[in-house]
Amino acid sequence: MSKNFDVVVIGGGPGGYIAAIRAAQLGFNTACIDEWKNEKGGPAPGGTCTNVGCIPSKALLQSSEHYEHASHGFAEHGIEVKGLGLNLEKMLGRKNTVVKQNNDGILYLFKKNKVAFFHGRGSFVKGDGNGYEIKVAGAAEETITAKHVIVATGSNARALPGAEFDEKLILSNTGALAISEVPKKLGVIGAGVIGLEMGSVWRRLGAEVTVLEALPTFLGAVDEQIAKEAHKLLTKQGLAVNLGVKIGTIKAGKNSVSVEYTDAKGEAHTGEFDKLIISIGRTPNTIGLNAEGVGLKLDERGFIAVDGDCKTNLPNVWAVGDVVRGPMLAHKAEEEGVAVAERIAGQHGHVNFNTIPWVIYTSPEIAWVGKTEQQLKAEGVQYKAGTFPFLANGRARALGDTSGMVKFLADAKTDEILGVHIVGPMASELISEAVVAMEFRASSEDIARICHAHPSLSEATKEAALAVDKRALNF
Ligand code: FAD
Ligand code: NAI
Numbered sequence: 001m002s003k004n005f006d007v008v009v010i011g012g013g014p015g016g017y018i019a020a021i022r023a024a025q026l027g028f029n030t031a032c033i034d035e036w037k038n039e040k041g042g043p044a045p046g047g048t049c050t051n052v053g054c055i056p057s058k059a060l061l062q063s064s065e066h067y068e069h070a071s072h073g074f075a076e077h078g079i080e081v082k083g084l085g086l087n088l089e090k091m092l093g094r095k096n097t098v099v100k101q102n103n104d105g106i107l108y109l110f111k112k113n114k115v116a117f118f119h120g121r122g123s124f125v126k127g128d129g130n131g132y133e134i135k136v137a138g139a140a141e142e143t144i145t146a147k148h149v150i151v152a153t154g155s156n157a158r159a160l161p162g163a164e165f166d167e168k169l170i171l172s173n174t175g176a177l178a179i180s181e182v183p184k185k186l187g188v189i190g191a192g193v194i195g196l197e198m199g200s201v202w203r204r205l206g207a208e209v210t211v212l213e214a215l216p217t218f219l220g221a222v223d224e225q226i227a228k229e230a231h232k233l234l235t236k237q238g239l240a241v242n243l244g245v246k247i248g249t250i251k252a253g254k255n256s257v258s259v260e261y262t263d264a265k266g267e268a269h270t271g272e273f274d275k276l277i278i279s280i281g282r283t284p285n286t287i288g289l290n291a292e293g294v295g296l297k298l299d300e301r302g303f304i305a306v307d308g309d310c311k312t313n314l315p316n317v318w319a320v321g322d323v324v325r326g327p328m329l330a331h332k333a334e335e336e337g338v339a340v341a342e343r344i345a346g347q348h349g350h351v352n353f354n355t356i357p358w359v360i361y362t363s364p365e366i367a368w369v370g371k372t373e374q375q376l377k378a379e380g381v382q383y384k385a386g387t388f389p390f391l392a393n394g395r396a397r398a399l400g401d402t403s404g405m406v407k408f409l410a411d412a413k414t415d416e417i418l419g420v421h422i423v424g425p426m427a428s429e430l431i432s433e434a435v436v437a438m439e440f441r442a443s444s445e446d447i448a449r450i451c452h453a454h455p456s457l458s459e460a461t462k463e464a465a466l467a468v469d470k471r472a473l474n475f
Pocket of ligand 2: 197
């Protein structure tokens with residue numbers, strides 16, 4: 001017998017599980033289908049983010065940073081560490097525990113909000129504006145029906161042709177988060193977000209890391225001044241970033257991988273690595289959904305085609321998160337999930353794409369919101385800039401982490417904040433103030449006039465806002 005729902009969500013990552021919870025909160029009889037399995041074959045909702053993305057990477061970034069502090073950073077604080085050791089198995093175990101806590105947390109939230117959870121793969125059988133039939137293929141097979149369907153099937157790591165992931169030597173994010181022995185030499189193809197975060201983890205734990213990036217510029221989407229500073233700081237730590245390379249043949253041997261490439265000058269090299277991470281972007285995942293069977297339209301790059309409201313070409317079918325256009329970020333997926341549930345309820349759900357923050361969790365962290373200086377120049381917008389270095393911030397000195405800066409970009413005439421860019425300690429937390437300010441269309445003067453606690457890193461934000469008007473007080 002088929003089970004009827006108002007809303008069925010396919011995919012239980014941040015886009016899907018949040019959409020399901022919001023739909024249930026709004027009074028809809030809601031189901032969420034997710035196929036991710038834990039080691040024992042049981043359900044592990046939370047998607048890429050929880051299982052092999054945001055959460056485990058941040059757990060390892062934290063652990064590896066503690067290790068680096070203990071091995072290099074504590075001495076200047078007068079803390080002497082003798083007999084320091086690395087128990088990688090325990091570190092990875094802790095990461096797995098953190099993941100499991102998040103999986104369990106989502107299952108608890110489903111119960112609390114009365115979302116029916118189905119563990120298995122969901123695929124369209126048939127349907128129209130009156131309702132859809134969805135087959136769930138899991139431990140048991142069943143068919144459920146719903147008036148509205150939200151597709152949130154996420155993304156997969158993009159492979160390089162001829163170098164498929166085996167997760168032993170050639171690693172996607174999944175393998176990169178579970179290397180059981182610190183590699184002596186680690187190769188990373190792609191100096192994007194994953195390359196820099198995972199490269200940092202393994203460098204801190206002792207690997208010699210070589211990053212090979214196709215583009216001639218480092219972090220091309222980041223404000224140039226911030227990207228330059230980040231490049232300088234990360235290179236100084238020992239991350240060898242090679243820009244403008246062209247990757248040739250990749251060969252996996254028994255215990256190592258060789259990568260042929262030419263550098264920016266056109267000189268040929270062969271890199272020999274114990275492990276190779278390939279992090280060159282992600283592709284939308286519509287495998288097994290039977291999109292073609294019901295005529296669900298994909299765009300030319302394989303994303304589910306949606307309009308600004310996440311509506312697909314099929315009536316009452318919506319899609320959110322990594323499987324649709326826009327940045328592949330967990331919080332973007334969540335915002336879309338909430339907005340779609342609210343639209344189904346006849347409300348005016350809204351996602352402001354101009355104020356989605358980005359964070360790269362290296363050390364120092366890199367975070368930004370809004371326009372970069374190069375974008376404003378290209379758009380011919382007249383702007384003023386103000387920067388403030390953490391070197392002149394008392395809290396940063398006390399922390400022993402004075403690298404980086406905060407940068408404000410504001411409209412030359414109205415002073416409205418157009419972008420805020422940070423490289424420095426706790427940039428991931430500091431950026432929130434800028435997001436709030438931009439959501440309220442604040443001016444840089446608004447931030448400059450707000451009282452910020454002393455001593456705090458947030459004073460650097462205030463000072464950068466003051467610097468827009470050339471009146472920083474501490475620099
Ligand atoms: P996903 O999280 O991919 O979830 C999709 C879910 O749907 C999966 O569980 C999948 O198994 C399931 N599914 C797919 N097809 C079906 C089907 N037919 N039936 C049933 N279930 C199905 N973003 C950030 O914002 N911050 C970070 O710090 C961050 N770190 C990251 C680190 C790494 C290493 C990686 C790889 C990504 C990171 N991201 C980060 C990106 C983030 O993980 C994604 O943007 C986010 O997970 C997208 O959410 P989603 O719900 O769209 O898809
Ligand atoms: P990415 O898009 O961030 O970076 C990919 C890099 O690989 C780019 O610099 C690109 O120029 C380079 N590249 C592409 N093809 C190449 C080739 N053939 N040879 C050499 N270099 C090549 O993608 P990444 O790092 O795989 O991450 C995927 C996405 O996951 C990110 O864009 C982001 O949306 C999300 N993510 C977010 C995180 C966060 O928010 N902190 C952390 C990790 C991932």
